[in-house]
Amino acid sequence: MNTVLELAWSALLTFLGSCAPGILFNINRNKLIYAGIGGSMGWVCYVLIQMTGQSVYVAAFIGSVLVGLYSDIMARVKKAPAMMFYIPGIIPLVPGYAAYCTILYLIQEEHELTKTHALKTVGLAVAICFGLIISSAITLWIQDINKKRKIKKLKREENDIL
């Protein structure tokens, strides 16, 4: 029960944490909510996958794939560029804590810990980046299939007329 509450609380926090940077990026008022939902979806997915015992990197990867796919779907629904949803949505997944630890341990000359956290930061960044790549690859693939289907349909109609 406690974990559920905690998850709901962090979902609410990340919702706000995606809406508020959305205001800083000047996203249209009536799309802020959808940006926030994307952010909290990505975060909840990130936490849930970590609970199943997977590594942080897998969790961040799947979280960012989810955010990417969600933003592409919302772009079609709301007729707005997809970036209005994935830029705020990705922010909760940004490895701010690991990056800060890297600086902190670098200053304190704890080189082993610096290495660990620097690698963690880079790993998370790459995981998020790869997640975005995979999600847009999926979208492009679906677009391609749709386009081919349309062309086939047109050809068939032409043949029927002939």
Add this chain to the structure above:
Amino acid sequence: MELEKVKRISLKAGEILLKNGSETHRIEETVSLICKAYGYEAECASLPYGIFIEFINDDPEKEKTMMKKVSGKDFDLHKIELVNAFSRAICKKPMEYEEALEKLRIIEESPSFSVPLQLLAAGTTGAVYTLLFKGSIFDAAVAAFICVLVQYMLCRTKAKGVLQYIVNFTAGFIMGFLALTASYIFPALNSHFINTGSIMILVPGIVLTNGIKDFIYGHYSSGMGKIFHAVLIVSVVAVGVAFALILYGGGGSLQ
């Protein structure tokens, strides 16, 4: 419509997109779609600092290439959305020259959120991420205060045209310094949670994600530029925080 007029409309739209940090493939698509709507076939190539457009014609005498240099960056996603809607409208039904230019002018001058609201948003961001990283409610309050201050500084320096890296360095330094001072005065506060929370408003989200997208679509030069720009901003902020930490003798242990 004459080629010159079409050129001006499409390049203006492209310029707004490039200025506000759009992905490169969106710029190129928008420019060539607008030209297509007016009955010209055109190719567009966008670089980080300018847009090239080539009107294709079977007659080599009539083939024309134009370029527009774009300087200055000002990230505003709302303008990108408006230009997107504009090009959609033009593809459905081409507008008159004056009407199109007027619409683009309105888009360029479209307002952003008011400064108090931006300050509020920055404060919320700082507080929320402090809480998310397991900071206490007092840490969150301090982070919100620091973020409001830093956002105010960012708003003020934006108009003055100070070098962005200097601004980000100063912002990082102020954040670290204020957080450490607060936790020095009130030992119950944890400066590390305050710092991690408030740094989130300086994350260069637009540049980083659009840089990745540029790479996916094969625009390596703009993608590289954007990603490197983001990495530089992050490192400059990190150096700023590091200066504050050094000033306070390492900042103490994490727990």
